[in-house]
Amino acid sequence: MVLISTTVDGADHADEVEPRLLLVHYLRTRLGRTGTVIGCDTSNCGACTVLLDGLSVKSCTLLAVQADGAEITTVQGLADGDLHPVQREFAENHALQCGYCTAGMIMSAVDLLMENPDPSEQEVRDGLEGNLCRCTGYHNIVKAVRAAAAGLRAPGAPA
Amino acid sequence: MTTQAAPPAGRLTGQPVRRKEDARVITGQARWTDNLTLPGLAHLAIVRSPMAHARIGQADVSAALELPGVVAAFTGRDLAPDYGSLPTAWIVSDDLIVPDHPPIAADEARYLGDAVAVVVAEDPYRAADAAEAVQVEYEPLPAVVDPAAALADGAPLVHAGQATNRAFTWTFSGGDYAAARRLATVVVSRRFVQQRVMPTAMEPRAVLAEPFPATGEFTLWTSTQVPHFVRLLMSSVCGIGEQKLRVIAPDVGGGFGGKLNVYAEEAIALAVARRLGRPVKWTATRGEDYLATTHGRDMIQDVEIAAARDGRVLGLKVDLTSDLGAYLQLLTPAVPLLGRYVYPGVYKFGAHEFSCQGVFTTKTPTDSYRGAGRPEATFAVERIMDELAAELGLDPLELRQRNWISHDEFPYTTVTGLTYDSGNYEAATARAAELFGYDALRREQAERRQRGDPVQLGIGVSVYTEMGGLAPSRWFGRHGYTVGGWETASVRLLPTGRVEVIAGTSPHGQGHETTFGQIAADAVGVPFDDIDVMHGDTDVAPWGLDTYGSRSIVVGGEAVLRAARQVVDKARVVAAHMLEVSPGDLEFGGGRFSVRGDPDASRTIQDVAFAAFSAHDLPPGADPVLLAEATVDPEAFSYPHGTHLCAVEVDTATGLVKVRSYVAVDDVGTVINPMIVDGQVHGGVAQGLAQALYEEAVYDAGGNLVTGSMVDYLVPSAADVPPYVTDRTETPATTNPLGVKGAGEAGTIGSTPAVVNAVVDALRPYGVTDIRMPCTPERVWQATHGDA
Numbered sequence: 039m040v041l042i043s044t045t046v047d048g049a050d051h052a053d054e055v056e057p058r059l060l061l062v063h064y065l066r067t068r069l070g071r072t073g074t075v076i077g078c079d080t081s082n083c084g085a086c087t088v089l090l091d092g093l094s095v096k097s098c099t100l101l102a103v104q105a106d107g108a109e110i111t112t113v114q115g116l117a118d119g120d121l122h123p124v125q126r127e128f129a130e131n132h133a134l135q136c137g138y139c140t141a142g143m144i145m146s147a148v149d150l151l152m153e154n155p156d157p158s159e160q161e162v163r164d165g166l167e168g169n170l171c172r173c174t175g176y177h178n179i180v181k182a183v184r185a186a187a188a189g190l191r192a193p194g195a196p197a
Numbered sequence: 198m199t200t201q202a203a204p205p206a207g208r209l210t211g212q213p214v215r216r217k218e219d220a221r222v223i224t225g226q227a228r229w230t231d232n233l234t235l236p237g238l239a240h241l242a243i244v245r246s247p248m249a250h251a252r253i254g255q256a257d258v259s260a261a262l263e264l265p266g267v268v269a270a271f272t273g274r275d276l277a278p279d280y281g282s283l284p285t286a287w288i289v290s291d292d293l294i295v296p297d298h299p300p301i302a303a304d305e306a307r308y309l310g311d312a313v314a315v316v317v318a319e320d321p322y323r324a325a326d327a328a329e330a331v332q333v334e335y336e337p338l339p340a341v342v343d344p345a346a347a348l349a350d351g352a353p354l355v356h357a358g359q360a361t362n363r364a365f366t367w368t369f370s371g372g373d374y375a376a377a378r379r380l381a382t383v384v385v386s387r388r389f390v391q392q393r394v395m396p397t398a399m400e401p402r403a404v405l406a407e408p409f410p411a412t413g414e415f416t417l418w419t420s421t422q423v424p425h426f427v428r429l430l431m432s433s434v435c436g437i438g439e440q441k442l443r444v445i446a447p448d449v450g451g452g453f454g455g456k457l458n459v460y461a462e463e464a465i466a467l468a469v470a471r472r473l474g475r476p477v478k479w480t481a482t483r484g485e486d487y488l489a490t491t492h493g494r495d496m497i498q499d500v501e502i503a504a505a506r507d508g509r510v511l512g513l514k515v516d517l518t519s520d521l522g523a524y525l526q527l528l529t530p531a532v533p534l535l536g537r538y539v540y541p542g543v544y545k546f547g548a549h550e551f552s553c554q555g556v557f558t559t560k561t562p563t564d565s566y567r568g569a570g571r572p573e574a575t576f577a578v579e580r581i582m583d584e585l586a587a588e589l590g591l592d593p594l595e596l597r598q599r600n601w602i603s604h605d606e607f608p609y610t611t612v613t614g615l616t617y618d619s620g621n622y623e624a625a626t627a628r629a630a631e632l633f634g635y636d637a638l639r640r641e642q643a644e645r646r647q648r649g650d651p652v653q654l655g656i657g658v659s660v661y662t663e664m665g666g667l668a669p670s671r672w673f674g675r676h677g678y679t680v681g682g683w684e685t686a687s688v689r690l691l692p693t694g695r696v697e698v699i700a701g702t703s704p705h706g707q708g709h710e711t712t713f714g715q716i717a718a719d720a721v722g723v724p725f726d727d728i729d730v731m732h733g734d735t736d737v738a739p740w741g742l743d744t745y746g747s748r749s750i751v752v753g754g755e756a757v758l759r760a761a762r763q764v765v766d767k768a769r770v771v772a773a774h775m776l777e778v779s780p781g782d783l784e785f786g787g788g789r790f791s792v793r794g795d796p797d798a799s800r801t802i803q804d805v806a807f808a809a810f811s812a813h814d815l816p817p818g819a820d821p822v823l824l825a826e827a828t829v830d831p832e833a834f835s836y837p838h839g840t841h842l843c844a845v846e847v848d849t850a851t852g853l854v855k856v857r858s859y860v861a862v863d864d865v866g867t868v869i870n871p872m873i874v875d876g877q878v879h880g881g882v883a884q885g886l887a888q889a890l891y892e893e894a895v896y897d898a899g900g901n902l903v904t905g906s907m908v909d910y911l912v913p914s915a916a917d918v919p920p921y922v923t924d925r926t927e928t929p930a931t932t933n934p935l936g937v938k939g940a941g942e943a944g945t946i947g948s949t950p951a952v953v954n955a956v957v958d959a960l961r962p963y964g965v966t967d968i969r970m971p972c973t974p975e976r977v978w979q980a981t982h983g984d985a
Binding site: 059066067071073075076078079082112113114125130132134136139141163166167169172177178 | 216220231448484705707875884920
C-alpha cells in the first residue's frame, strides 16, 4: 500500500492505496466522486476525463499513485456557485442525451478552451477527438463548446 | 382507423424546452447503476470462454477461493438448479428452434465470451484476480463462423442436439413476382451485406442485485431499456414471485437495442445474491460488453428488382440470411421479421417475394440495433433503386418520383399489407433538394468527372419510411410476439397543485422527463417546473412495456395525454361544485376553470387540487385523490418518413471518403420538442453513417472477435463526422391524437443508404456498382482499382 495525498474538487485527501489502483477507481470508489465515469478499458472514449493540475487527463490511464500531490478537478467540482459556461452551454444547446460521455466531454472542452479560447468548428472537432459520444452525433456538442468559448471571451466573463 | 381531434395548441407543445434531465447530468449527479453501493456489497467477475466453441470439462474454482477477499465462486453446473433458460420472446415461425440458453454454460461454450463461471469478492480488483485463477478444461469444438458454411451438409452443429444450424425459415409473397419479372424490361440484382456491428452504448452494462432473505424479495438495478420485461422474465427464469422482484433502471447511459434484452448477468446476479444472502454487483468492462451484449445487423440480402423501361417498378424479390449467433436472445429472430414489412419502402408496386432463414453460428447473439430490421430493409430498397436508376440512365430522384406514393394517395396499403396513414414524400424531398443544392452539386459532379479530378464527388439519395410506434398488441399477437405493445401512464395532481407523471416507458437519453412534462403541462395547465416525470422503477411504474421501436412518444405520449385529461376531468367535478355550477358549464384553459360566460367566476387547478385533497366539501362521487391512469393500445403503426441527401468526396488515389454535406428532412409528424427531435436525428444519422463508413465487428475463422475493443472497433469521433443540416415537414399521424410518429430510429434508417449511395455514385465512372460496408479506404480503393 502507498500513501497518497490529493486535492479533489477542493477537498484534501490522504489515503493508502494499492499501487495498481487506477485513478478513476480511486475517485469513484474511495472518494465517492461518481460523476466521473468509465466507458472503456483502452483509453479511447474519454468518459473519465478530469483535470489534473489544470490539464485534462483520462483518469483510467493514470494510477492513483501518479496523482500523489496533485490537484484534481472533476465535473462535480467545476461549478463555482454558478455553473461553468461549458456546463451551461451543454444544457442550452442540447449537447447531451444519455449523458454518460458528458462529464468527460465537458472536462475536455474546458481544457480545450483554456488552450484555444476561440476555436473554429474544425478545431473543436479535432480537440475533442479523444472523447466519444454515441447519442448526439457531436453536432450540438460542437455548438455548445463554441457558444461557451464566445461567452468566456465576452467582457466580464469569469477567468 | 379513427382520427381524433388534435389537442388545442398549448404553450409548450412544439417548443424547444430545455431538458429536465440535464441539471443532474452536467454536474455529475446522474445515477448510473455502477455508481450504486450498498452495505455488504460484493462484486462479481465472470469467467468467459476464450474459445468460440468448446466442450467444458472440469471447472476448478479452488485456487480462486484461496485468494484474499474472495467470497465464493460458482461454475455453470453449480448454479444450474438456480435458474432456467434465458428466454426469447418472439416465436417467428412454427419451425423455430429455441435452444436451451443457460445463463452460465455448463457443458458447452458456444461463443467467445460465453459465461463459464462466476466469482464473488469483496472488491472488483479481487474479483478480477479470482476470475484469472479459475481453471477450466476446454475441449475445442469447430467454430461455425460463416452462415453459408453453417448450412452446408455435414457442417458442425452449434447446438448438438438439433438437426441443423438453420433456426427458422419463412416466406412471404404478395402479388405475382414471376409474372412481374416476365413483364419487366429491366431486372437488376445485387447481394448486399449488412455487416455485424456493436451497439456501443457509452455506459457498459451493469447489474446490482439486493436480496431480502426473510421475505424472499429482491431488488435488481440494471442498465436496461426494458425494466418491465426484465421483471416479468427474470421472475420466471429465477423462480421469484413476480410481486417479489423490483427492477429499477436508474439513469441509463444509452441503449440502441443493446439494452433491449434480458441478460445472463441479471440471472447470475440474482442467483448469487440469493445463494449468499448479500447484495452483489457486476459491471462490464468495455471488452466484456463487446462480447456479452448483443450485436446488430449481420444479414446477407440477395435483392432483385424488376422494372419497366420507363422506370416503373413492377416487383421486388429478397432472399435474406440472418446470422443469429449462438443463441436466441429476447428478440433475435424477430429482427428480420420487423424488416420484412418495409422492404417496399415508399414505393408502389404489386409483386413481392421474400424468403428468410435464420442461422446459428458460434458468435455473440445478434438482436435489435437501432431500427432493428428496418435499416437493413431500407438499405436494400434504396440501394437497389440507385442501381436501377443507373441501369436506366435516370436521375435517382427522378426514378423515386416515378414510383413513390404521392401525397394524395394516402392512406395507402403496400404489397406487404401495411397501411401507411399519411406522408408527403414530395414535400420532404423538395425541401431536402433545396437545402442540399442538388442541381449545383450534380453540375459540379459532372465537371469533376469531365476533368478526371482525382477527388470525385458522389451524391447519395435515400427516401425512407419505417414502421414506428411499436405496436398494436393484436398485430404482435398475430406475428408470434408473446407480449403486447400497449403503454400506460398515470398522472397525479398533488395537494399543492404539483404534478407527478408516471410513465411505463423507460428512457436512456431520449428526454421523456421533458417531453412528457410538456404534454402534461399543456393538458393540466400547471407550470413545467411543477411537473416531475418518473419512470424505470417497477415499484413506481408497475405497468409498462418500456422503450424501443420509436414507441415512447407515440404510445406512451398518448397515454400521458389521456391520463392528464382524465385528471382534469376529475378536478372539473370538484371545481364545478366549488363554483356552484354543473361541470358542463366550465371551460378549462391555462390551468383555470371558468364559468362559461362569467370569466370572473373561476378557480385555479391548484385551488381545486387542495380543495379535493382537504375533502371538506366534495360533491357526491368526487374523489379526493386526483389520480388517473390511462392505457393506450394503438390500432396501427406510425410511419415516419424523410429524405436524406449526402455528398461525399472520394479520393480515388487513397480511397478516403469525406462527407462534404449531409441534409436530412424528416417527417416525424407533430413535434413536441424540436430540439430533442433534431438531437435524435443527429445521433441517428451519425450511427447510420458509422455503419456505412467505419464500423464492423470482425470474427476470424476461429470465431475470435478481432474487434473486441475500441482500439479496433471504430466508433466515430467528432472529427470523423460532418455537421448536419436538418429540417422537417410536418404531416401529422392520423392514428393518434398527438399526431406524432416517433423519431428515435428515423435518422439511422435513412442515413446508411444515403452515404453508401453517395460513395458508389462517386465511383460509377470507374465501373463500381457496389462497395461492401463499411466503405473503408482499402475497400474503396480496391473497388476503384480492382481491375487495374
